Amino acid sequence: MKPDLFTAPDYYNIDALLSDEHKLVRTAARDWVKKEISPIIETYAQKATFPKHLLKGLAEIGAFGSYIPQEYGGAGLDQISYGLLMQEIERGDSGIRSTASVQSSLVMYPIFAYGNEAQRKKYLPKLASGEWIGSFGLTEPNHGSNPGAMETNFKDKGDYYLLNGAKMWISNAPFCNIAVVWAKDENGRINGLLVERGMEGFTTPETHNKWSLRASATGELIFDNVKVPKENLLPNKSGLGAPLGCLDSARYGIAWGAIGAAMDCYDTALRYAKERMQFGKPIAQFQLQQKKLAEMITEITKAQLLTWRLGTLKNENKASSAQISMAKRNNVEMALNIAREARQILGGMGISGEYSIMRHMMNLESVITYEGTHDIHLLITGLDITNLNAFK
Template identity: 70%
Template sequence: MKTDDFNSPDFYQIDDLLSDEHKIIRSSIRDFVKTEITPHIESWYEEAIFPEHIVERLGSIGAFGPYLPSKYGGAGLDYLSYGLIMQEIERGDSGMRSTASVQSSLVMYPIFKFGSEEQKGKYLPKLASGEMLGCFGLTEPDHGSDPSSMKTHYKEEGEHIILDGSKMWISNAALADIAIVWAKNEAGRIHGIIVERGMEGFSTPSTHGKWSLRASSTGELVFQNVKVPKSNILPNKSGLGAPLMCLDSARYGIAWGAIGAAMDCYEAARKYASERKQFGKPISKFQLTQKKLAEMLTEITKAQLLNLRLGQLMNDGNASTYQISMAKRNNVNTALNIARESRQILGAMGITNQFPIMRHMMNLESVVTYEGTHDIHLLILGKEITGESAFF
């Protein structure tokens, strides 16, 4: 097993701006990653295994819905704490963070924000503890960046609805106990529906052949005349704005998580550069190596400051969709570039699983696409800047 001796870069002394509680939370999650994820992640990844036991373990450390009130199983933490949790988990692996991110922001969040008290009491405590796992169904085979054109729909039939359609590229799908599914009613209005495993006509085939997020469970959601009680419809918000609010919360977590992956790559490259010798001296003495490391640390520091301020805005309830888009787009792109530059420093060793860099790089190729592609977030920002939508 590998020894995980990770030390987080903090060039601008951002720790001085965190509370003792924030640092304790981060330390506990970092210790969890060092003992429960890092020693095993390379074999899970190589064998394309999602470690099912990790769900209850993540629940036990409070990684699911930590910002929710304690009455629903959360810890009542702030958004800076949530960001730090996502950062540390993705430092271990993007797939592990995806599991926590989906559970928190795309399953628990909509139930908490849009659900009835009965729905909150029934599902949230079990989701928080990891007793239940959830997934989020928005993306369809023909509609990714354009969710408003979704085809999944339902019609009313007495005290039930009949749901038809499909979703794809769904994290947690194959193992999820419930799915938060977004579908159009007969009037074309989008609603969120809680679909439970075991409902007749509901299936979740797994997606195979991935070169990215290999330690994450990905699949489809297929609905063939699925009979769902009307009481499973989320009652307190409808329209496309509802799932987009969930995505804002998830994208915030991604902005933090991606920098966790970036820091892991940077630290691996920095340590390797001091140990690897060429032409009679460590490669850390060469100008181009120092240039790469200096640029990596600069970009990590900028992203850390971006996350810190965004977390403060989230805590105050003042963070906009556009600000979240900027952080998600910038930080994932930054992490991907750092992974690539780190791999260059390690040379051929960088492609092996003796180091985490190639795994992070392949994972980040998914993270840069999901929950709003790099270019879609650019156009979201463009709309805010110009007042003109490029989408239609």
């Protein structure tokens, strides 16, 4: 087992922009990743198994609902702290970050923002502690980038709602205790329902044969005449804007997380290039390798500045959906390009499980698609700058 020698790049002294609390949160997460994720993640990825034993540690470092108020079990941190947590966890593995993102932004956030006080008190402390794990049901077999056309629906049966439909590509689904499910009522209005494991007709088959996010548990949410208590409806927001508001939070976390994957690939490639000897000198001394490494650190630095500024806007409640989309799209593309260039620096060793690069590359092929595809985010920016809708 190779030791985790990761050293984070900070070419523009961006640490000077962070508070002492930000640095403490990041250090705790970074140390935990080095101790708990790095030694085991390649084995779990090769086995395509999710390391469930990490859930308790994720809760302990504040990765579940970091910005949820302490009265509900959250850490009460700001948005930059949340971003730094996602960065450090994805430095370890995108799949583990996905679990934390879903729990925080797609399960805890809608319960906190759209739920009532009874729902907050019932669910949020269990989710913050990791006692319960949640999933987010939006994407359907026939509707990915067009969630407004969803077919999952529920009918008012007097004492309860009757829910039918299916969701797919759902992180945490195989072992979730609760799912935040988006479905249409009898008027075609989208609402959020809290569906608990054990409700009759609710099943979560696992998705197998993935080449990406292999250490993440992915599955389906199937609803076959599920009776959902009326008190499980999220009462404070409905319409498509409700799930899209959750996606904004998740996309923001991804923008930070992708930097972590990029930093890990860059750090691995830099160290390898300085140690690998060819033609009597380290390959880092050759111009083409220096070009790759110089471009990597440039792109990482630009992404770090982009997310820091976005984080300050989020803290002030001034970040727009379009700004978040731009950061998510840019940073994931940046990370994927760096993974590919880093793989070339390592040559044949780049495809080996002895190094993290190929795992990051495969994971990022999912990250560039989920929470809004690469192309959809371009259209969101295009709509924002032209005020002309390319979706219709």
